[in-house]
Amino acid sequence: MSFSGIYQMETHENFESFMEAIGLPDELIQEGKDIKSISEIEQTGDHFKMTVTTGTRILTNSFTIGQETELESPTGEKVTSVVMREGNKLTSLINGIEYVTELIDPNILVNTMTLAGISYKRTSKRI
Numbered sequence: 001m002s003f004s005g006i007y008q009m010e011t012h013e014n015f016e017s018f019m020e021a022i023g024l025p026d027e028l029i030q031e032g033k034d035i036k037s038i039s040e041i042e043q044t045g046d047h048f049k050m051t052v053t054t055g056t057r058i059l060t061n062s063f064t065i066g067q068e069t070e071l072e073s074p075t076g077e078k079v080t081s082v083v084m085r086e087g088n089k090l091t092s093l094i095n096g097i098e099y100v101t102e103l104i105d106p107n108i109l110v111n112t113m114t115l116a117g118i119s120y121k122r123t124s125k126r127i
Contacts, residue, residue: 001088003048003101007039007109007124018113018120022075022097031055039109039124048083048090050101065090073097074113 019029037054046065051058063069065085070078073094083092088103098114107126112119 001103001106002043003041003088003090003103003109004043005041005126007041008127009036009038009122009124012120012122014118014120018115018118019074021115021118022073024075032057037122037124038127039111041109046085 015033016029019032020026032054035055037052040051040053042049047062048065049060049062051060053059059072059074061071063071063083065083068080068082071081071083071092071094072078077095079094081092081094083090085091090099090101092099096115098112100110100112100114102110102112104110109124109126111122111124114120
């Protein structure tokens with residue numbers, strides 16, 4: 001299955017606790033907790049461009065599976081990481097945060113971020 005498409009967040013779990021754990025300021029947590037983010041994914045073979053828009057904040061990362069690349073974290077830090085793919089699941093480790101993006105079926109995308117046992121799960125539907 002191709003990840004390419006535009007997805008709108010339907011539900012999310014544990015947003016505030018996770019964002020506090022990664023050090024996001026309270027005002028940004030309050031701004032972001034009720035905004036339905038939009039994820040746009042462009043996939044060409046093993047190359048991906050992911051853009052997540054949450055209100056006025058836009059986070060864009062481009063990478064090629066298995067190659068070291070610079071990625072931006074939710075806190076705005078730029079870090080070097082490698083994104084791996086196993087079937088319909090993309091995984092990476094950025095500043096101790098485990099990122100998993102999984103295409104459950106052609107229309108449902110689930111993003112899970114985990115740090116020190118605290119997980120944030122965002123489920124989005126293709127639009």
